[in-house]
Amino acid sequence: MAHAYTPGLRVTTRTRIVKERRLPLKGEVVVKAGEVMRAEDVVARTELPGNVQPVKAASMLGIHQEDLEEYMLKKVGDHVAKDEVIATAKSFFGLFKSHVKAPVDGTVESISTVTGQLIIREAPIPVEVHAYFDGTVTEIIPEEGVVMEAVGAFLQGIFGVGGETSGELALAVQKPDEELTPDKLNESHAGKIVIGGSRIQLPAIDRAKQLGVRAVVVGGIDDADLKQLLGYDLGVAITGHETLGLSLVVTEGFGRMTMASRTFDLLGGHVGRRASVNGATQIRAGVMRPEVIIPTETHLTDVREEEGEVQGLTIGSPIRAIRTPYFGRLGEVTALPPELQKLESEATVRVLEVRFPDGSTAVLPRANVEMIET
Amino acid sequence: MSEGKELRSILATDCGSTTTKAILIEKQGDSYRLVVRGEAPTTVEAPFEDVTKGVLNAIMEVEELAGRKLLDGDKIIVPQNGTEGVDAYLSTSSAGGGLQMMVTGVVKSMTGESAERAALGAGAIVMDIVASNDRRLPHEKIRRIRDLRPDMILLSGGIDGGTKTHVVELAEIIAAADPRPRLGSSYDLPVIYAGNQDAIPEIEERLGGKTSLEVTENIRPVMERENLMPARHKIHDLFMEHVMAQAPGYKKLMSWTGYQTNSGWTSAPIMPTPAAVGNIIQTIAKQEGIQVVGVDIGGATTDVFSVFQDVFNRTVSANLGMSYSVSNVLAEAGLPNVMRWVPFDMDESELRNRIKNKMIRPTTIPQSLEELIIEQAISREALRLAFEQHKALAVGLKGVQQERTISDTFEQSSSGETLIDLLGLDLLVGSGGVLSHAPRRIQSVLMMLDAFLPEGVTQLAVDSIFMMPQLGVLAEVNERAATDVFVADCLIRLGTAVAPIGKGKEGQTALKATIQLPSGAQHVEVPFGSMVRLPLAVGETANATFEPQGKLDLGSGPGKSLQTELVGGVGGIFLDCRGRRPFEIPTDPASRIRKLTEWSDALEVYPKEHATASA
Amino acid sequence: MIKNRTPLPASPSSAKRLALSACSGLVLFLGLAALLATSAAAAVPGLVVRDNPDDRGEAILVEWDGEAAGDSVRVERAESEAGPWVMRRALPGSAARFVDQGEGGPERGKTYFYRVNGQVLSATPTAQWWNKGRTNLFLILALYLGLIMVFLNIARKGGSLFIRKIAGLDAMEEAIGRATEMGKPVLYVPGIDDANNIQTIYSMAILNSVAKMVAQYDTELIVPLAKAFVLPLAEETVRSGYMDVGRPDSFRADNIRFLSDEQFAFTAAVNGIMLREKPAANLFLGSFFAESLVLAETGFTTGAIQIAGTANIHQLPFFVVACDYTMIGEEFFATSAYLSREPMLVGTLKGGDMMKLVIMVFLVVAAIAATMGHSEAFRSLLVIR
Structure with a gap:
């Protein structure tokens, strides 16, 4: 118990950033080693077969299975849109009508007159892996992905939500203890990564989403707002797969928290530069913190790692x-x-x-x- | 379990994910006693990346405190030579996230569940159960196995002479997934086959080359019986050979562990920590012939162990804990359930922020009393939920033929009922920071009473200093030494709780008790809805006669009296007449606060002046 | 439609008046003599003759004041006012009413004259569309159908309808699981009744779900049959179950076996299957008779998990003692709805349940009311005419 302190979060001004970019299953790598990429460039892609959705059409219509084809408005192979009527039955001289609507977008895969079921197959799901940050491909992992490298500033937050994104850094507050309120956001922040101060609340997050802000880096957030934002109560701090419209990196903690000046200054010093953000967090063994990457050189040069001196608490710390x-x-x-x-x-x-x-x-x-x- | 040569002294360590704890046990006269303990931060991860550094630091602390030389440079002196060195060195480990396994079975609720129990009992975390009937398509199963990257796979399915096709199909799925182990990719993934023995040739053909396959006895040789031990032993062996061997420094540590026998030095395995805890609990239950529930509440996970009707069960609730998982306790239990234990009002948004901050900064400790009360409220819910999960897994076997009589016509019970019988429970042992380090022991008592709701007469205890893992591994080598220390030094007896089952009328006498305390016979009447604490020191016992009133039941029938012997502890005796089945707390805040304060005052749980002032 | 006439004589033509008046003295005399001869034939007070209501138009209702009428009332009928009169019935005055119907009764649309103790009235029987006497029956039926429609609609729209857990149902999955682990087949006997028996039909619905489960677990299913007509039905049911879960290839038509329609030849054959192939799960769901105990006992000795369900109450005790789980009477019908989740079955089940609830509530309320002395009000609600 004597020596328990939170492992420090990395906040470095210049370092070598190396990331493996892999497909979840085997596919095609579309770049070559040595190529210089931008963050949103695709480096590898593959396709997942679409899901199938069975629809109990006959029983929904209240007809016999063998009669199903008579009531179908679509044939096998036809494309259907979600909620489109694909079969209809009338009874009592048209007094009562029942419909079957497509539950998903897709194609009619089969119509069974034995079971009275329709099978609708959704479109194949394309899976693409992006470069994530501006940098150079240094290695190809055949059929799986690449290794990306860059040199630049790198900082970790304590908690985040939302996945990978990239954009230009923009400052929305003047001081690290200022709250990021909706009025501080404007059209010029669209498509950018906005740096806030001590806290962001739900109205400002909504405003940012409306404006098309890619990501927000801020000191603190209220858990009640986070619950609203996610739509559920976050149990275990394993995040990154949310689709929120923006990514959020919290640098200090929950509640109103003044952003550490070192962090604020580092981010502020790169305003206008392109950066990449990943909100994914995993507070467990093999801890993963949300990160902001600001590549400064895409051509790799030797970097001498700044060694943060590990020093204990002393009087005056x-x-x-x-x-x-x-x-x-x-x-x-x-x-x-x-x-x-x-x-x-x-x-x-x-x-x-x-x-x-x-x-x-x-x-x-x-x-x-x-x-x-x- | 060979008793071997008389061991004069034993050194044991437990390498946890944050701290490495060492204890020194010596034989004093006829029995074994704990001498000292020491601890140091675990050094598995960067920058040290060698577990033995932390172990040596912890042993050095023991050396200093015991004033006895144990180390010769970087080596433990074995065997004992005069006052130097020890006769045995043993260790457990849960560093690096413990042992993470995936198990398979043909039917999820049958061999799948048996496999899960085998793995959990061996101290593993079960990441997933892949079964033939889990409604996932083969490619989904393959992807899942690839994503999980378990440390080890337990492949089971089919009874002996039962299905072959299903279990071979499972083997094919594993072969197709071609999984790589989590730690280090230089070795093949260990797979244990413990299924239908007729299918061994087919399994070997499919997995032999691709994985390091080990074959052992079937965990479910017939539907009516489980045979989990051979698989558990295999899991331990492979854990040592493959998983531990990959972790930094463990090879060295493995070469150290062992004990002195008549034939010389015998090496001993490193056990996964939860397996060792399970081991000591089983040993105690067996030796004393009692039914035991043990719980270890950690930062990320909560383990529950139980022995009922000689059946041992262990579950791990991977997302219930007091730091990393604290927020999940809130999410799963819901705010009202947590707040029902808090004797003051609190702003929800404030409470949420506090809990989330604890999650992202897991090592902080409660400074104010208010914080402590909240933390202990959360722990009650974590324990309660973990126990619920335990009840769901500690069940009888499914898929077994039932016998009926005509009287069962309208009451056809299903198979697979839970084995947990709170009325038959004799001893409840708590462990883990929030229970072991509670500022007042009585707080642990109330937390355990509230979370587990023991019924009838139940002894309560806490593991004082997380010694159960070391004693568990010691029990493998010398059962007597382990139980001696467990009884004398490891457990802090909190006392005995007496709780009648049923509902009464608030304020009316629920229990009349006559207790022969050392200070003289005492007669007490406890009204329903309240608690009474009587002092009875550690080591003392008292004969008592209880007369539950009305329909209340202490196990001998509604309203029937009960004579029993009560065992003392630091807390004493707790007469808990708050009702069981159902146990109810008022829902409106004012009466809730009044009731909680009343209970807290009756047991002197919190300092009085603060408990109310902080509201 | 009710024709009431004031008492006759109706005015005769003035041309005949003289001739008639000449005779009138005689007629009056004779009439008086006749009256004297019958002596009791006094006039009936409050007499009404009209079409009998709420019927198909083949009855006339004659009513009078029963308390004020004399001892005897003679009802005569004629097709014209002049006769000839046909005697219909003589009743005591206290009867107060007489319905002329049945043999020799009036025909629809014709006008009839009735002479009641000398007083003549006429009426025409007509048919009514609505029998008001049975409005209560209509309302009950409408409520029942309405409930079923409502629940059917909810079920069709995918609303969730709770069906109580039946231990035997959960056990079904367990039994199939056991068979899978043991690598042994599942035996399903859908009773020994023919395809038109309601229990056999319901059994087929359950068989479909069992087939799905079995297909998912990828194990074997044997269905022995006692009636040839059930064979194609069972075969198609099992096949569609396999197809539903996308494993048509696993379906084996050979396992749907017609054995014999002799009750005990069939029983012996099924016992043979149990002893030779040792199925690990036996499901007896349908209409069973004397063979029930023979089958269940044999199954028990082979160590199988057995689940039975039948609406033949006389066989239930045998199943209860020899099987692991038994579905009793209605439970058996509920099972098919539970398993198949077919909107039609679920809706009907829920509608029927709700109707039972309505009846139960009515019974309780009526019983209380009767105890308090208000039974008439409830009885009249239920009287059907």
Whole structure:
């Protein structure tokens, strides 16, 4: 328990970014090694056979199975659209009519007069894998995909939703503690990745969706809003497959959270540059955090990794409280008593003393703070 | 289980996903006792990537605390030589996400379920059950297997002399999927075949070359009987040989584990942590002839173990836990279910944010009392849901012929009823941070009572310092040493709960009790809807006579009295007359808060001044 | 349609008046003599003669005030006012009514004259479209049909209709699962009655679902038959079940076997199948008679899971003791709806259930009302004329 702190999120200004881009099943790779790609370019594609949908037409019409063909408006092989009437039956001299509507878009695969069923096959599902970020193809994985590389800035959020997308970075707020409200969004943000401040709420998300914003990077979000946005209560933090219309990367946490200045400055410094965002998060063994990639050089050069020094907490270290009652507040360590202390909850743990900018001080469990890199 | 030579001292470690815990056990006089324990962060992942570093750190802490030399450089000194070294070194591991398996069976609710039980009992997480009748098309099954990338596959199906085609078909699907293991692609995926023995040649033909296939006895030789042990042992063996061997540092660790016998040093396997916990619970149930439920609530998962009618069952609820999965507890249980345990009002949106923040920052701990109460409320729901899931899997076998008499005409029960019988439960053991580290032990008592709703007379205990895994692996080597320490040092006896079944009228006397406490006989009358706590220290017992009133039942029949011996603990005796089947909490907030506060005060669960002030 | 005439004589033609008046003294005398001879034939008070209501027009209703009438009432009929009079019935005055119908009764559309103790009235029988006496029956039927229509519609539109869990039904999947694991066939006996028996028809609906399940589990299904007419029906049912789940290739027509229409020859043959092929699941669903125990006992000794269902109540005890699960009477019919989820069956089942509920509620209310002394009100609601 003594040394528990959240693994730091990566926020680097220049690094080598390498990503494997794979198809879910075997297909065709459409690029060659060495090619320079843009984020939305397709690198590999394949097709999944369409699903089939059985329709119990005879019983829906209330007719005998063997008579089904008489009532059909479509033949085998015909294309049908969703909700299109494909069979109809009249009874009582046309007084009562019953219809069978196509449940999906597709083609009529078969009409069975034995079972009274129709089979409708949906169109094959094309599967394409994009380059995801501007970069160079460095390796081909035959029939499966490629390896993409670029050099640029890379940062991780703590939580995100929505899949991969890319666009130009745009700043919608002036300061990291400003909320991203609907009035700060305008037409110029369409198709871009918008950087917000401390929080975004549902009206602003809706506005962003309307405008066609590709992604939003913001300090915090309320869980109630997230539930509304997703349409369900998120249980396990495994995300990335949602189709929301935009991707969302939260850099700090839930609630109103001022975006770390390092993150804000890094993003702000690249306004106008093309970036790629992936909201996919997985907080588990093999942790995956949402990310923002800002390629600065598509031609690969040698990069010396900046080694973030792993340093422990010392007196004077700037920290952020990450649990109620001081949640989200920034401060400075003033003492690190070695002995265990009893908290209000009566738990006995290792603590530290912290002074907040307004001069007040507090005693916090060491597990409830995270260090802020300056 | 060879007793072997008398072991003088034992060192055991458990490599968890965050911490590695070491304990030192010594023989003192006739019995074995825990001497010290130490812990250090686990070092499986970057930057260290060698599990033994964490193990050595933990052992060094033990060395310091025990004042005894155990290490010679980077080596454990074995066997014991004077005061240096130990006679046995054993280890368990759940690092790297534990053992993740996929199992197959012909019929999902029959051999599929048997396979699931075999894998769970061996300490695995079952990612999916592929069965002939799971309504997925072959290509869907193939894709699923590819996506999952399990550590190991247990292929079963058919009774001996039963179907061959189905199980061969399953083998073909696995062969077509050609799965690669999750850790390291340099070795073939281990597949255990434990199905119809007649189909072995066909299975070998299809999977022999592509996977590292191991054949063992059928887990369901006839419909009426399961034979899970051979498959479980095979799973352990392969876990060692293939899965663990791939994890960084484990090869070295495996070379260390072993114990001294008459014929010299014998190496011992590293067990998956949950399998070891299951092992110690089974051992205890067998030795004392009791029915036991054990629960281990972790950050991401909650394991429930039970032994009823000599049948051992284990389930793992992969998405119920107190940190990574905390938000899922809320989603599955629903906010009202969590809030029913909270004795104050709270803004929903605020609570949601707090829970989600705990999810994304799983290592934080509750500082304020309010936070603690919320966390313990969530834990009740996590435990309750995990127990529900356990009840659903700990069932009798399906597909077995039933015998009927004419009196069954209108009550034809289905097969596969749950084995869990709360009235027959003797001992409930809790483990995991929220239970073991609750600031007041009585909080663990109430959490367990609320979540499991034990009926009749039930002893409660918690695992003080997560020692069950180490004792489980020790039980494989020396059963007596394991049970000695388990009884004396591992368990913290919380006391005994007495809860009559049924519903009474609020405020009317529900239970009359005469208890021969060491301080003298005490007569108590407990009104329905309330709880009473009586002190009875650890190691003490008391004879008691209970007279449940009205239709209430303590197991001897409605309104019938019961004589029994109660076992003491740090909490004492809890007379819980809040009702069972149904157990009800008022739904309107004012009476709920009043009731919860009343119970909390009766048991002194939370400091009084805060419990109300923080509202 | 009711023709009431004021008492006669109707005015005779003035030309004949003289001649008649000459005779009138005599007639009056004779009349008086006749009256004296019958002595009791006094006039009937409150007499009404009219078409009998709510019928097909072949009856005339004669009514009078029963309390005020004398001891004897003679009803005579003639096709013209002048006669000849035909005696229809003599009744005690307290009878208060007489319906002239049946043999020698009036014909529809003809006018008849009735002389009742000398008083003459006329009426014409006519047919009515609506028998008001049976309006209650109509309403009950309409309610029943209406309920069925409503539930049928809900079912057709894919609404979810809850059907109670029947243990035997869940067991069906379990039994088939067991057969699959054991690599043994499933035996399905649809009773020994002919294809026109309702139980056999329902059994076919269940067979279809069983065939689907069996096809999905990819195991073998044997259907022995006692009536040749059922053979094509069963064959088609099983085939369509296999096709529904997309495994027409697994269907084997050889497994649908006509054995014998001799009851015990059939039983012996089925026993033979059980003992030789050792099916792991036996389903007896349909109309069974004396063979039920023989089949179920043999099946039990082979260790199979057995599920039975029949509406032949006399066979239920045998099935209950020898089988794992037994569907009793109505449950058997509900089963086919449950399994097939066919809107027609589900809707009918739910509609019928709802009607039963209505009747039960009515019975309870009526019983309470009767206890409190209000039985008449309810009885009159149910009287059918």
